[in-house]
């Protein structure tokens with residue numbers, strides 16, 4: 331199959347990138363990052379999560395961040411909502427501060443589901459169902475993140491059948507789009523292809539994205555393998571910051587910079603300005619007191 335000519339990137343750095351930081355990052359820095367990303371041409375930004383502040387203290391300023399961002403036309407702002415409490419908090423603000431998209435997040439691995447959201451896969455679907463129904467009723471787009479689709483830090487290899495089952499459950503409750511996540515970066519192109527195929531049995535190609543972690547340096551290979559299947563939407567994180575607090579070794583979301591450079595090198599359009607993107611990466615690394623990596627030039 332020929333490669334897509336255009337790719338959409340969802341920058342998850344304000345949420346996935348920062349959720350793991352031990353030192354509190356001020357809301358104004360998160361807001362500044364969102365502004366720089368939209369300035370760089372990102373049209374999808376995962377801003378924050380409405381989860382328990384006891385579990386993820388770094389995201390406790392979710393409402394403040396949503397209130398503080400200056401909305402740019404054509405940008406879709408998303409937030410994670412694991413249950414009705416999170417959804418209700420996300421829409422407690424005036425309508426103009428609501429997210430355009432909410433993300434329910436499940437797992438293909440039972441053990442990871444327990445560690446991350448404190449319930450089984452079946453229970454998670456029961457919790458998501460009213461969230462999905464309320465969001466769709468309100469005209470908010472619903473994405474489902476599917477964690478551990480190739481490997482789990484607690485269970486090891488995950489069979490594609492488990493991914494297919496989760497995709498089916500998400501579809502049945504009305505989730506409109508699903509992201510196939512390699513949470514701990516153990517994927518290889520063959521394994522990622524199998525997880526994608528299992529998902530594509532239930533979702534159309536336009537409703538599936540990839541979310542790769544670069545733990546073992548294979549995120550670009552896995553992106554390339556997915557591109558060859560026609561998958562044209564990916565989650566990436568400016569400067570490659572982040573990881574999941576409940577997945578040991580889940581360092582390094584693939585950097586937006588490296589994916590954009592690869593895509594532009596392949597002649598694939600993204601609408602992203604590499605210079606301005608590098609500025610966003612430098613901004614957040616400076617705020618975190620880290621040296622720029624080679625990719626964040």
Ligand code: HMG
Pocket residue numbers: 346349379380381382383385386410412413415416417419435446447448449475476477478511512513541573574575576
């Ligand atoms: P729980 O303890 O089972 O929930 O947590 P509960 O309903 O029993 O409530 C317990 C307490 O939490 C109560 O407060 C609730 O009010 C409160 P208390 O009475 O003890 O004071 N609570 C909440 N507070 C604020 N917002 C909420 C909320 N819900 C309950 N929404 C829960 C269940 C899901 C809340 C918890 O496990 C949690 O917050 N987990 C955080 C998970 C998380 O954020 N993980 C990282 C994101 S996922 C990820 O990074 C992977 C991804 O990037 C893809 C990939 O790479 O794989 C997406």
Ligand code: MG
Pocket residue numbers: 346511513541573574583
């Ligand atoms: Mg992630």
